[in-house]
Amino acid sequence: MRAMGQNAGDLADFCIPCNPYFPTDAMFDTLQRNLRTILKFYPSDAGAITAQLASVLRLNPSTISLANGSTELITWIDRLLVDSSVAVPIPTFGRWTDQPMETGKRVDMFLLKEANNFELRIDEYIEFIKRRGSRVAVLCNPNNPDGGYLSKREVIRFMDALEDLDLVVIDESFIDFVEVEMNPSVAAEAVVRPNVIVLKSLGKNFGLHGIRFGYQIANPALTRKISAALPKWNLNSIAETVIFMLAEHRAEYEDSLKRLALDRFMMNSQLARFPELTVYPSQANFLLVKLPGHLDGAELCDYLLAEHLLLVRQCGNKIGMTSQFMRFGVRPDTEVDRLVEGLRGVERLSNTGGGGHHTPTMELVSHSRDIERSIS
Numbered sequence: 001m002r003a004m005g006q007n008a009g010d011l012a013d014f015c016i017p018c019n020p021y022f023p024t025d026a027m028f029d030t031l032q033r034n035l036r037t038i039l040k041f042y043p044s045d046a047g048a049i050t051a052q053l054a055s056v057l058r059l060n061p062s063t064i065s066l067a068n069g070s071t072e073l074i075t076w077i078d079r080l081l082v083d084s085s086v087a088v089p090i091p092t093f094g095r096w097t098d099q100p101m102e103t104g105k106r107v108d109m110f111l112l113k114e115a116n117n118f119e120l121r122i123d124e125y126i127e128f129i130k131r132r133g134s135r136v137a138v139l140c141n142p143n144n145p146d147g148g149y150l151s152k153r154e155v156i157r158f159m160d161a162l163e164d165l166d167l168v169v170i171d172e173s174f175i176d177f178v179e180v181e182m183n184p185s186v187a188a189e190a191v192v193r194p195n196v197i198v199l200k201s202l203g204k205n206f207g208l209h210g211i212r213f214g215y216q217i218a219n220p221a222l223t224r225k226i227s228a229a230l231p232k233w234n235l236n237s238i239a240e241t242v243i244f245m246l247a248e249h250r251a252e253y254e255d256s257l258k259r260l261a262l263d264r265f266m267m268n269s270q271l272a273r274f275p276e277l278t279v280y281p282s283q284a285n286f287l288l289v290k291l292p293g294h295l296d297g298a299e300l301c302d303y304l305l306a307e308h309l310l311l312v313r314q315c316g317n318k319i320g321m322t323s324q325f326m327r328f329g330v331r332p333d334t335e336v337d338r339l340v341e342g343l344r345g346v347e348r349l350s351n352t353g354g355g356g357h358h359t360p361t362m363e364l365v366s367h368s369r370d371i372e373r374s375i376s
């Protein structure tokens with residue numbers, strides 16, 4: 001087996017979507033040189049860090065709340081602003097369904113149809129929300145796990161059509177990866193509306209999931225309500241340092257987004273060469289792929305890890321999806337070549353042996369678990 005001859009350092013991660021080009025090596029070097037000072041002293045309070053981020057984003061600091069990851073903000077939005085019911089398209093990011101269900105809210109799930117490439121049709125969603133009587137509505141743009149994108153004009157139309165709701169949340173965690181439209185965010189429009197919150201995730205944009213930082217943008221009254229629930233020192237010193245570094249490294253960040261967009265195009269082209277795969281259009285830093293009927297995503301995950309040291313994600317645990325769907329994070333071409341090689345191996349296996357279909361066996365499943373333990 002190929003995996004037996006490789007080291008854990010050869011692992012390629014297509015599971016967690018991140019930005020492989022940012023922060024730059026020079027930025028990591030700066031962090032490393034200053035790590036003792038960063039860790040030894042308390043960070044600034046939330047107000048000071050928020051003011052710096054607002055300066056970089058050219059927004060009024062009274063419209064921003066920073067938190068320890070966007071998931072923390074989802075939790076507080078649910079607890080503070082969702083009284084009875086919330087409408088959510090599915091499939092989407094799981095916390096938007098799981099969090100309100102955990103606190104006893106009614107979750108009205110609007111099914112995105114595979115036959116429509118999981119496209120969110122705004123007029124149908126608006127009609128569904130009004131028919132169900134939902135008091136809160138969520139829209140992820142681009143959506144996770146399919147990467148589907150709605151134009152800024154459509155999102156504004158959505159917000160305006162639901163001005164009578166208690167709250168409308170636009171989750172823009174992956175908006176920076178959009179290339180089909182200039183300035184796709186509706187953050188500036190949200191701050192002048194009484195019932196809209198826009199959610200952002202710096203960790204996803206920067207490829208720094210371990211730091212955990214996200215923020216919300218809304219009118220000052222909504223922002224005060226969220227901020228009042230958050231601890232005064234709710235961000236760590238590394239998060240603060242990266243936010244302050246962003247101002248002087250904005251050009252490198254913009255360059256990283258251009259490089260990733262090219263990687264997405266090339267990766268899409270490579271995967272589309274497999275006639276049995278369905279690759280869905282994406283404006284995020286990941287691609288949704290449907291496997292042929294004879295392949296199971298859970299077994300494919302084990303096979304690719306065991307044979308090729310590739311971490312991939314199947315979507316069987318997402319509401320509205322099955323394990324026949326895979327989400328691949330966009331990676332540089334050298335790693336994509338390894339993924340393509342691995343998929344070719346599966347293609348050969350599936351077409352051998354008297355017309356039967358050969359998928360990874362329990363022996364491979366066990367072997368992949370051993371590898372996972374060895375690299376954890």
